[in-house]
Amino acid sequence: MNAPRRKSRYSAWALLREGLRGQRGWTPAWEDRDPEPEYEVIVIGGGGHGLATAYYLARTHGIRRVAVLEKGWIGGGNTGRNTTIIRSNYFHPQSAALYDLSVSLYEGLSRELDYNIMFSQRGIMEVAHTDAEMESIARAVNAMRINGVDIEMIDRDAVLGMAPLLDASPDCRWPVRGALLQRRGGTARHDAVAWGYARAADTLGVHIIQGCEVQGFEIEAGRAVGVRTNRGTLRAGRIGMAVAGSSSVLASLAGFRLPLQSYTLQAMVSEPLEPCLDTVVMSTSNGAYVSQSDKGELVIGGNLDRCPSYAQRGSFAVTQSVLASIVEMFPSFATLKLMRQWGGTVDASPDNSPIIGPTPLPGLYLNCGWGTGGFKAIPAGGTVFAQLLATGEHHPLSAAFDLSRFTTGALIDESHAGVQH
Numbered sequence: 001m002n003a004p005r006r007k008s009r010y011s012a013w014a015l016l017r018e019g020l021r022g023q024r025g026w027t028p029a030w031e032d033r034d035p036e037p038e039y040e041v042i043v044i045g046g047g048g049h050g051l052a053t054a055y056y057l058a059r060t061h062g063i064r065r066v067a068v069l070e071k072g073w074i075g076g077g078n079t080g081r082n083t084t085i086i087r088s089n090y091f092h093p094q095s096a097a098l099y100d101l102s103v104s105l106y107e108g109l110s111r112e113l114d115y116n117i118m119f120s121q122r123g124i125m126e127v128a129h130t131d132a133e134m135e136s137i138a139r140a141v142n143a144m145r146i147n148g149v150d151i152e153m154i155d156r157d158a159v160l161g162m163a164p165l166l167d168a169s170p171d172c173r174w175p176v177r178g179a180l181l182q183r184r185g186g187t188a189r190h191d192a193v194a195w196g197y198a199r200a201a202d203t204l205g206v207h208i209i210q211g212c213e214v215q216g217f218e219i220e221a222g223r224a225v226g227v228r229t230n231r232g233t234l235r236a237g238r239i240g241m242a243v244a245g246s247s248s249v250l251a252s253l254a255g256f257r258l259p260l261q262s263y264t265l266q267a268m269v270s271e272p273l274e275p276c277l278d279t280v281v282m283s284t285s286n287g288a289y290v291s292q293s294d295k296g297e298l299v300i301g302g303n304l305d306r307c308p309s310y311a312q313r314g315s316f317a318v319t320q321s322v323l324a325s326i327v328e329m330f331p332s333f334a335t336l337k338l339m340r341q342w343g344g345t346v347d348a349s350p351d352n353s354p355i356i357g358p359t360p361l362p363g364l365y366l367n368c369g370w371g372t373g374g375f376k377a378i379p380a381g382g383t384v385f386a387q388l389l390a391t392g393e394h395h396p397l398s399a400a401f402d403l404s405r406f407t408t409g410a411l412i413d414e415s416h417a418g419v420q421h
Protein backbone atom coordinates (compact mmCIF):
# COMPACT_ATOMS: atom_id res chain seq x y z
CA MET A 1 0.00 0.00 0.00
CA ASN A 2 1.57 3.28 -1.06
CA ALA A 3 0.34 6.59 0.35
CA PRO A 4 0.28 9.43 -2.18
CA ARG A 5 2.95 12.15 -2.20
CA ARG A 6 2.13 15.57 -3.55
CA LYS A 7 4.63 17.01 -6.02
CA SER A 8 4.41 20.53 -4.64
CA ARG A 9 3.71 20.02 -1.00
CA TYR A 10 1.91 22.72 1.00
CA SER A 11 0.32 24.21 -2.15
CA ALA A 12 -3.46 24.45 -2.07
CA TRP A 13 -3.42 24.96 -5.84
CA ALA A 14 -1.52 21.74 -6.39
CA LEU A 15 -4.08 19.91 -4.28
CA LEU A 16 -6.99 21.43 -6.19
CA ARG A 17 -5.33 20.71 -9.56
CA GLU A 18 -4.76 17.07 -8.60
CA GLY A 19 -8.35 16.73 -7.43
CA LEU A 20 -9.65 18.08 -10.74
CA ARG A 21 -7.22 16.01 -12.85
CA GLY A 22 -8.03 12.73 -11.12
CA GLN A 23 -4.77 12.68 -9.14
CA ARG A 24 -2.60 11.76 -12.15
CA GLY A 25 0.35 13.89 -11.04
CA TRP A 26 0.85 12.27 -7.66
CA THR A 27 3.80 9.95 -7.15
CA PRO A 28 4.03 7.19 -4.53
CA ALA A 29 5.48 8.25 -1.18
CA TRP A 30 7.81 5.26 -1.24
CA GLU A 31 8.63 2.61 -3.79
CA ASP A 32 7.27 -0.88 -3.19
CA ARG A 33 10.47 -2.86 -3.87
CA ASP A 34 11.23 -6.42 -4.81
CA PRO A 35 13.83 -7.99 -2.55
CA GLU A 36 17.49 -8.15 -3.58
CA PRO A 37 19.66 -11.12 -2.58
CA GLU A 38 21.88 -9.25 -0.11
CA TYR A 39 21.74 -6.24 2.21
CA GLU A 40 24.00 -4.77 4.86
CA VAL A 41 21.15 -4.76 7.38
CA ILE A 42 17.73 -6.42 7.27
CA VAL A 43 15.02 -5.16 9.61
CA ILE A 44 12.11 -7.57 10.05
CA GLY A 45 8.82 -5.77 10.71
CA GLY A 46 7.42 -2.69 8.97
CA GLY A 47 5.83 -1.14 12.04
CA GLY A 48 6.93 2.16 13.52
CA HIS A 49 9.99 0.66 15.24
CA GLY A 50 11.25 -1.17 12.14
CA LEU A 51 10.73 1.83 9.85
CA ALA A 52 12.26 4.32 12.30
CA THR A 53 15.26 1.99 12.73
CA ALA A 54 15.78 1.85 8.97
CA TYR A 55 15.50 5.63 8.71
CA TYR A 56 18.08 6.28 11.47
CA LEU A 57 20.42 3.60 10.04
CA ALA A 58 20.46 5.56 6.79
CA ARG A 59 20.30 9.09 8.19
CA THR A 60 22.50 8.85 11.28
CA HIS A 61 24.85 6.01 10.40
CA GLY A 62 25.02 6.35 6.60
CA ILE A 63 24.01 2.69 6.11
CA ARG A 64 21.72 2.63 3.08
CA ARG A 65 21.83 -1.00 1.94
CA VAL A 66 18.94 -1.67 4.29
CA ALA A 67 15.72 -3.64 3.72
CA VAL A 68 12.58 -3.51 5.85
CA LEU A 69 10.65 -6.76 5.41
CA GLU A 70 6.95 -6.59 6.23
CA LYS A 71 4.71 -9.63 5.93
CA GLY A 72 1.58 -7.53 5.39
CA TRP A 73 1.54 -3.78 4.78
CA ILE A 74 3.56 -1.20 6.65
CA GLY A 75 1.81 0.10 9.77
CA GLY A 76 -0.70 -2.80 9.58
CA GLY A 77 0.37 -4.17 12.97
CA ASN A 78 0.08 -2.37 16.29
CA THR A 79 1.43 0.87 14.86
CA GLY A 80 -1.78 1.33 12.88
CA ARG A 81 -4.02 -0.08 15.61
CA ASN A 82 -3.05 1.88 18.69
CA THR A 83 -4.65 4.83 20.42
CA THR A 84 -1.61 7.07 19.83
CA ILE A 85 -0.94 8.30 23.37
CA ILE A 86 2.50 9.82 23.79
CA ARG A 87 3.90 10.54 27.27
CA SER A 88 7.02 9.88 29.30
CA ASN A 89 5.67 9.53 32.83
CA TYR A 90 7.66 6.42 33.69
CA PHE A 91 9.00 5.54 37.10
CA HIS A 92 12.59 4.35 36.70
CA PRO A 93 15.45 6.58 35.48
CA GLN A 94 16.29 4.24 32.58
CA SER A 95 12.72 4.36 31.27
CA ALA A 96 12.29 8.07 31.90
CA ALA A 97 15.43 8.77 29.84
CA LEU A 98 14.28 6.58 26.93
CA TYR A 99 10.66 7.75 26.79
CA ASP A 100 11.58 11.38 27.39
CA LEU A 101 13.99 11.24 24.44
CA SER A 102 11.09 9.90 22.42
CA VAL A 103 8.76 12.75 23.36
CA SER A 104 11.49 15.24 22.45
CA LEU A 105 12.03 13.54 19.09
CA TYR A 106 8.26 13.53 18.47
CA GLU A 107 8.27 17.28 19.07
CA GLY A 108 10.51 17.77 16.04
CA LEU A 109 9.36 14.82 13.94
CA SER A 110 7.04 16.53 11.45
CA ARG A 111 9.88 18.87 10.54
CA GLU A 112 12.53 16.11 10.57
CA LEU A 113 10.49 13.90 8.21
CA ASP A 114 8.84 16.77 6.30
CA TYR A 115 5.58 14.94 6.97
CA ASN A 116 2.80 16.11 9.25
CA ILE A 117 2.42 13.52 11.98
CA MET A 118 -0.14 15.74 13.72
CA PHE A 119 1.49 15.62 17.15
CA SER A 120 -0.98 17.39 19.39
CA GLN A 121 0.43 18.16 22.84
CA ARG A 122 -2.96 18.38 24.48
CA GLY A 123 -1.73 16.90 27.77
CA ILE A 124 -2.44 13.51 29.33
CA MET A 125 -3.93 13.12 32.78
CA GLU A 126 -4.24 10.05 34.98
CA VAL A 127 -7.21 10.71 37.21
CA ALA A 128 -7.14 9.61 40.87
CA HIS A 129 -10.50 8.60 42.31
CA THR A 130 -9.56 7.94 45.94
CA ASP A 131 -7.31 9.39 48.62
CA ALA A 132 -5.11 6.31 48.35
CA GLU A 133 -4.65 6.95 44.62
CA MET A 134 -3.78 10.58 45.34
CA GLU A 135 -1.10 9.32 47.70
CA SER A 136 0.37 6.92 45.16
CA ILE A 137 0.21 9.53 42.39
CA ALA A 138 2.08 11.96 44.66
CA ARG A 139 4.84 9.39 45.14
CA ALA A 140 5.00 8.67 41.41
CA VAL A 141 5.13 12.38 40.57
CA ASN A 142 8.01 12.90 43.00
CA ALA A 143 9.98 9.97 41.55
CA MET A 144 9.36 11.14 37.98
CA ARG A 145 10.38 14.71 38.74
CA ILE A 146 13.63 13.45 40.26
CA ASN A 147 14.17 11.74 36.89
CA GLY A 148 13.69 15.09 35.16
CA VAL A 149 10.25 14.37 33.68
CA ASP A 150 7.89 17.36 33.57
CA ILE A 151 4.99 15.95 35.56
CA GLU A 152 2.66 17.75 37.92
CA MET A 153 -0.19 16.95 40.25
CA ILE A 154 -3.41 18.85 39.79
CA ASP A 155 -6.43 19.09 42.08
CA ARG A 156 -10.06 18.24 41.45
CA ASP A 157 -11.00 21.71 40.20
CA ALA A 158 -8.17 21.75 37.70
CA VAL A 159 -9.15 18.28 36.42
CA LEU A 160 -12.77 19.29 36.00
CA GLY A 161 -11.66 22.53 34.33
CA MET A 162 -9.72 20.55 31.72
CA ALA A 163 -12.33 17.79 31.27
CA PRO A 164 -15.67 19.34 32.25
CA LEU A 165 -17.73 16.36 31.06
CA LEU A 166 -16.30 14.13 33.82
CA ASP A 167 -19.01 13.26 36.34
CA ALA A 168 -18.61 15.68 39.27
CA SER A 169 -21.71 14.65 41.20
CA PRO A 170 -21.13 13.74 44.87
CA ASP A 171 -22.28 10.10 44.70
CA CYS A 172 -20.83 9.17 41.31
CA ARG A 173 -19.09 5.85 40.62
CA TRP A 174 -15.63 7.38 39.95
CA PRO A 175 -15.24 10.54 42.05
CA VAL A 176 -12.52 12.91 40.85
CA ARG A 177 -9.91 13.70 43.52
CA GLY A 178 -7.11 15.03 41.33
CA ALA A 179 -4.72 13.82 38.65
CA LEU A 180 -1.19 13.36 37.46
CA LEU A 181 -0.73 15.61 34.43
CA GLN A 182 1.92 15.71 31.74
CA ARG A 183 1.24 18.79 29.63
CA ARG A 184 3.83 17.83 26.97
CA GLY A 185 2.03 14.52 26.41
CA GLY A 186 -0.62 14.06 23.76
CA THR A 187 -1.49 12.17 20.61
CA ALA A 188 -0.21 11.88 17.03
CA ARG A 189 -1.57 10.36 13.84
CA HIS A 190 -0.31 6.75 13.91
CA ASP A 191 -0.33 5.98 10.16
CA ALA A 192 1.46 9.24 9.49
CA VAL A 193 4.29 8.16 11.80
CA ALA A 194 4.71 4.94 9.77
CA TRP A 195 4.29 6.67 6.42
CA GLY A 196 6.56 9.58 7.34
CA TYR A 197 9.42 7.29 8.38
CA ALA A 198 8.82 5.07 5.33
CA ARG A 199 8.98 7.98 2.92
CA ALA A 200 12.07 9.48 4.54
CA ALA A 201 13.84 6.09 4.65
CA ASP A 202 12.94 5.38 1.01
CA THR A 203 14.33 8.75 -0.01
CA LEU A 204 17.65 7.73 1.60
CA GLY A 205 17.71 4.47 -0.37
CA VAL A 206 16.14 1.99 2.08
CA HIS A 207 14.12 -0.80 0.44
CA ILE A 208 10.63 -1.21 1.88
CA ILE A 209 9.35 -4.64 0.93
CA GLN A 210 5.74 -5.43 1.75
CA GLY A 211 4.12 -8.86 1.47
CA CYS A 212 7.44 -10.43 2.51
CA GLU A 213 7.17 -12.81 5.45
CA VAL A 214 10.23 -14.10 7.27
CA GLN A 215 9.75 -17.86 7.68
CA GLY A 216 13.19 -18.94 8.88
CA PHE A 217 16.83 -17.95 9.39
CA GLU A 218 19.97 -18.87 7.49
CA ILE A 219 22.57 -19.85 10.08
CA GLU A 220 26.23 -20.46 9.25
CA ALA A 221 28.88 -21.29 11.85
CA GLY A 222 26.41 -20.44 14.62
CA ARG A 223 25.61 -16.98 13.23
CA ALA A 224 22.49 -15.62 11.50
CA VAL A 225 23.54 -14.61 8.00
CA GLY A 226 20.19 -14.29 6.30
CA VAL A 227 16.45 -14.86 6.34
CA ARG A 228 14.21 -17.25 4.44
CA THR A 229 11.08 -15.54 3.18
CA ASN A 230 8.09 -16.30 0.96
CA ARG A 231 9.99 -14.23 -1.64
CA GLY A 232 13.33 -16.00 -1.42
CA THR A 233 16.41 -16.11 0.78
CA LEU A 234 18.08 -12.80 1.59
CA ARG A 235 21.50 -12.41 3.21
CA ALA A 236 22.62 -9.63 5.54
CA GLY A 237 25.52 -8.65 7.79
CA ARG A 238 23.16 -7.91 10.67
CA ILE A 239 19.46 -8.68 11.16
CA GLY A 240 17.09 -6.84 13.48
CA MET A 241 13.62 -7.95 14.43
CA ALA A 242 10.93 -5.47 15.48
CA VAL A 243 7.82 -7.59 15.15
CA ALA A 244 5.96 -6.83 18.43
CA GLY A 245 3.30 -9.54 19.03
CA SER A 246 5.11 -12.00 16.73
CA SER A 247 8.43 -11.81 18.60
CA SER A 248 8.08 -15.22 20.27
CA VAL A 249 7.22 -16.82 16.92
CA LEU A 250 10.34 -15.40 15.25
CA ALA A 251 12.48 -16.28 18.27
CA SER A 252 11.37 -19.89 18.05
CA LEU A 253 12.32 -19.92 14.34
CA ALA A 254 15.76 -18.70 15.43
CA GLY A 255 16.01 -21.40 18.10
CA PHE A 256 15.55 -19.53 21.39
CA ARG A 257 12.74 -18.47 23.72
CA LEU A 258 11.81 -15.02 24.97
CA PRO A 259 10.19 -14.08 28.30
CA LEU A 260 7.14 -12.63 26.53
CA GLN A 261 3.42 -13.32 26.46
CA SER A 262 1.23 -12.12 23.59
CA TYR A 263 -2.13 -10.60 24.46
CA THR A 264 -4.90 -8.80 22.63
CA LEU A 265 -5.32 -5.15 23.46
CA GLN A 266 -8.43 -3.62 21.99
CA ALA A 267 -9.57 -0.13 21.14
CA MET A 268 -12.72 1.45 19.80
CA VAL A 269 -14.08 4.71 18.44
CA SER A 270 -17.43 6.43 18.76
CA GLU A 271 -19.29 8.28 16.05
CA PRO A 272 -17.79 11.74 15.46
CA LEU A 273 -19.02 14.66 17.54
CA GLU A 274 -18.29 18.33 18.06
CA PRO A 275 -15.05 19.06 19.97
CA CYS A 276 -15.74 18.27 23.64
CA LEU A 277 -12.51 16.86 25.08
CA ASP A 278 -9.15 18.47 24.36
CA THR A 279 -6.95 16.38 26.60
CA VAL A 280 -6.33 12.66 27.17
CA VAL A 281 -8.10 11.26 30.24
CA MET A 282 -6.94 7.98 31.75
CA SER A 283 -8.31 6.37 34.90
CA THR A 284 -5.81 5.08 37.42
CA SER A 285 -8.13 2.47 38.91
CA ASN A 286 -10.42 1.20 36.15
CA GLY A 287 -7.83 1.38 33.35
CA ALA A 288 -10.15 2.99 30.81
CA TYR A 289 -9.02 6.02 28.82
CA VAL A 290 -10.40 8.36 26.20
CA SER A 291 -9.31 11.16 23.90
CA GLN A 292 -10.97 12.88 20.97
CA SER A 293 -9.45 12.56 17.52
CA ASP A 294 -9.21 15.37 14.99
CA LYS A 295 -12.12 13.75 13.15
CA GLY A 296 -14.24 14.15 16.30
CA GLU A 297 -14.42 10.47 17.24
CA LEU A 298 -13.82 9.48 20.84
CA VAL A 299 -10.88 7.07 20.90
CA ILE A 300 -11.39 4.63 23.75
CA GLY A 301 -9.40 1.80 25.28
CA GLY A 302 -8.75 -0.02 28.50
CA ASN A 303 -7.47 -3.25 29.95
CA LEU A 304 -5.87 -6.17 28.12
CA ASP A 305 -7.92 -9.22 27.24
CA ARG A 306 -6.63 -11.62 29.88
CA CYS A 307 -5.97 -14.81 27.86
CA PRO A 308 -2.74 -14.93 25.86
CA SER A 309 -3.73 -14.87 22.17
CA TYR A 310 -2.61 -13.95 18.66
CA ALA A 311 -6.11 -12.82 17.64
CA GLN A 312 -6.21 -9.24 16.38
CA ARG A 313 -9.67 -8.72 17.85
CA GLY A 314 -10.95 -8.53 21.40
CA SER A 315 -13.62 -10.22 23.45
CA PHE A 316 -16.99 -8.59 23.88
CA ALA A 317 -16.73 -8.82 27.68
CA VAL A 318 -13.71 -6.49 27.71
CA THR A 319 -15.32 -4.09 25.22
CA GLN A 320 -18.34 -3.94 27.48
CA SER A 321 -16.40 -3.38 30.71
CA VAL A 322 -14.22 -0.66 29.14
CA LEU A 323 -17.26 1.17 27.78
CA ALA A 324 -19.07 0.81 31.12
CA SER A 325 -16.18 2.57 32.87
CA ILE A 326 -16.10 5.35 30.27
CA VAL A 327 -19.84 5.95 30.55
CA GLU A 328 -19.63 5.90 34.34
CA MET A 329 -16.91 8.56 34.19
CA PHE A 330 -18.57 10.56 31.38
CA PRO A 331 -22.36 9.99 31.64
CA SER A 332 -23.08 12.22 28.64
CA PHE A 333 -21.21 9.79 26.36
CA ALA A 334 -23.90 7.15 27.02
CA THR A 335 -25.97 8.30 24.05
CA LEU A 336 -23.17 7.88 21.51
CA LYS A 337 -22.98 5.07 19.00
CA LEU A 338 -19.86 2.93 18.77
CA MET A 339 -18.49 2.98 15.21
CA ARG A 340 -15.59 0.54 15.22
CA GLN A 341 -13.75 -1.81 17.54
CA TRP A 342 -10.51 -3.69 16.86
CA GLY A 343 -7.56 -5.36 18.55
CA GLY A 344 -3.80 -5.68 18.23
CA THR A 345 -1.41 -8.33 19.55
CA VAL A 346 0.97 -6.85 22.12
CA ASP A 347 4.09 -8.51 23.52
CA ALA A 348 4.17 -8.16 27.30
CA SER A 349 7.43 -8.71 29.19
CA PRO A 350 7.52 -9.68 32.89
CA ASP A 351 8.63 -6.20 34.02
CA ASN A 352 6.57 -4.28 31.44
CA SER A 353 9.71 -2.85 29.87
CA PRO A 354 11.02 -3.39 26.34
CA ILE A 355 13.79 -5.79 25.38
CA ILE A 356 16.49 -4.30 23.16
CA GLY A 357 19.81 -5.95 22.40
CA PRO A 358 21.59 -8.95 20.95
CA THR A 359 19.89 -12.35 20.98
CA PRO A 360 21.41 -15.75 21.84
CA LEU A 361 21.91 -16.15 18.06
CA PRO A 362 24.85 -13.92 16.99
CA GLY A 363 23.97 -11.59 14.13
CA LEU A 364 20.30 -11.31 15.19
CA TYR A 365 19.14 -8.38 17.36
CA LEU A 366 15.91 -7.66 19.25
CA ASN A 367 13.56 -4.73 19.62
CA CYS A 368 10.41 -6.00 21.32
CA GLY A 369 8.45 -6.20 24.57
CA TRP A 370 6.94 -2.72 24.27
CA GLY A 371 3.62 -4.25 25.30
CA THR A 372 0.82 -1.74 25.45
CA GLY A 373 3.09 1.31 25.26
CA GLY A 374 5.47 1.26 22.30
CA PHE A 375 3.88 3.82 19.98
CA LYS A 376 5.19 6.66 22.13
CA ALA A 377 8.65 5.06 21.97
CA ILE A 378 9.00 4.77 18.19
CA PRO A 379 11.50 7.61 17.58
CA ALA A 380 13.69 6.60 20.54
CA GLY A 381 13.33 2.87 19.82
CA GLY A 382 14.43 3.49 16.23
CA THR A 383 17.36 5.63 17.37
CA VAL A 384 18.79 3.11 19.82
CA PHE A 385 18.10 0.06 17.66
CA ALA A 386 19.77 1.68 14.66
CA GLN A 387 22.89 2.29 16.76
CA LEU A 388 22.91 -1.35 17.89
CA LEU A 389 22.53 -2.63 14.32
CA ALA A 390 25.10 -0.20 12.95
CA THR A 391 27.81 -0.86 15.54
CA GLY A 392 26.91 -4.09 17.32
CA GLU A 393 27.09 -2.07 20.56
CA HIS A 394 24.27 -0.74 22.73
CA HIS A 395 23.30 2.92 22.66
CA PRO A 396 23.78 4.12 26.28
CA LEU A 397 19.99 4.41 26.66
CA SER A 398 19.28 0.83 25.61
CA ALA A 399 21.92 -1.05 27.63
CA ALA A 400 19.64 -1.46 30.66
CA PHE A 401 16.95 -3.04 28.48
CA ASP A 402 19.16 -5.93 27.38
CA LEU A 403 17.70 -9.45 27.47
CA SER A 404 20.33 -10.34 30.07
CA ARG A 405 18.35 -8.49 32.76
CA PHE A 406 16.14 -11.56 33.08
CA THR A 407 19.16 -13.57 34.22
CA THR A 408 20.91 -10.87 36.25
CA GLY A 409 17.66 -9.82 37.92
CA ALA A 410 18.19 -6.12 37.09
CA LEU A 411 14.54 -5.72 36.13
CA ILE A 412 12.97 -2.35 35.31
CA ASP A 413 9.52 -2.79 36.76
CA GLU A 414 7.15 -0.37 35.03
CA SER A 415 3.97 -2.32 35.76
CA HIS A 416 2.35 0.78 37.22
CA ALA A 417 3.21 2.88 34.15
CA GLY A 418 0.51 1.63 31.82
CA VAL A 419 -3.18 1.90 32.50
CA GLN A 420 -3.49 -1.71 31.36
CA HIS A 421 -2.14 -4.35 33.70
Ligand code: FAD
Pocket residue numbers: 044045046047048049050069070071072073074075076077078079080081082083084085086212213214215242243244245246250265266267301342343344345346370371372373374375376377
Ligand atom coordinates in the same frame (compact mmCIF):
# COMPACT_ATOMS: atom_id res chain seq x y z
P1 FAD B 1 4.09 -3.31 14.97
O1 FAD B 1 3.54 -2.00 14.58
O2 FAD B 1 3.12 -4.36 15.41
O3 FAD B 1 4.94 -3.83 13.75
C1 FAD B 1 5.45 -5.14 13.69
C2 FAD B 1 5.31 -5.60 12.24
O4 FAD B 1 5.99 -6.83 12.09
C3 FAD B 1 3.86 -5.84 11.84
O5 FAD B 1 3.50 -4.94 10.82
C4 FAD B 1 3.84 -7.29 11.41
O6 FAD B 1 3.01 -7.53 10.28
C5 FAD B 1 5.31 -7.55 11.08
N1 FAD B 1 5.69 -8.94 11.15
C6 FAD B 1 5.37 -9.85 12.11
N2 FAD B 1 5.91 -11.04 11.82
C7 FAD B 1 6.58 -10.89 10.66
C8 FAD B 1 7.34 -11.78 9.84
N3 FAD B 1 7.50 -13.08 10.17
N4 FAD B 1 7.91 -11.30 8.72
C9 FAD B 1 7.76 -10.00 8.36
N5 FAD B 1 7.03 -9.13 9.09
C10 FAD B 1 6.47 -9.57 10.23
N6 FAD B 1 1.35 2.49 22.63
C11 FAD B 1 1.46 3.78 23.04
O7 FAD B 1 2.57 4.26 23.26
N7 FAD B 1 0.36 4.57 23.22
C12 FAD B 1 -0.89 4.08 23.02
O8 FAD B 1 -1.88 4.82 23.18
C13 FAD B 1 -1.04 2.73 22.64
N8 FAD B 1 -2.27 2.21 22.46
C14 FAD B 1 -2.41 0.95 22.01
C15 FAD B 1 -3.70 0.50 21.72
C16 FAD B 1 -3.88 -0.74 21.13
C17 FAD B 1 -5.28 -1.21 20.83
C18 FAD B 1 -2.74 -1.55 20.83
C19 FAD B 1 -2.91 -2.90 20.18
C20 FAD B 1 -1.46 -1.11 21.13
C21 FAD B 1 -1.28 0.14 21.72
N9 FAD B 1 -0.01 0.65 21.99
C22 FAD B 1 0.13 1.96 22.42
C23 FAD B 1 1.19 -0.17 21.79
C24 FAD B 1 1.86 0.15 20.45
O9 FAD B 1 0.90 0.14 19.42
C25 FAD B 1 2.96 -0.86 20.13
O10 FAD B 1 3.81 -1.02 21.24
C26 FAD B 1 3.82 -0.37 18.96
O11 FAD B 1 2.99 0.02 17.88
C27 FAD B 1 4.78 -1.44 18.54
O12 FAD B 1 5.37 -1.03 17.34
P2 FAD B 1 6.23 -2.07 16.50
O13 FAD B 1 6.76 -1.36 15.32
O14 FAD B 1 7.19 -2.73 17.42
O15 FAD B 1 5.17 -3.20 16.13
Ligand code: PYC
Pocket residue numbers: 083085086087289301372373374376418419
Ligand atom coordinates in the same frame (compact mmCIF):
# COMPACT_ATOMS: atom_id res chain seq x y z
O1 PYC C 1 1.11 3.64 26.70
O2 PYC C 1 0.04 5.45 27.20
C1 PYC C 1 0.07 4.29 26.82
C2 PYC C 1 -1.18 3.65 26.45
C3 PYC C 1 -2.41 4.15 26.60
C4 PYC C 1 -3.25 3.22 26.10
C5 PYC C 1 -2.54 2.16 25.64
N1 PYC C 1 -1.25 2.44 25.87
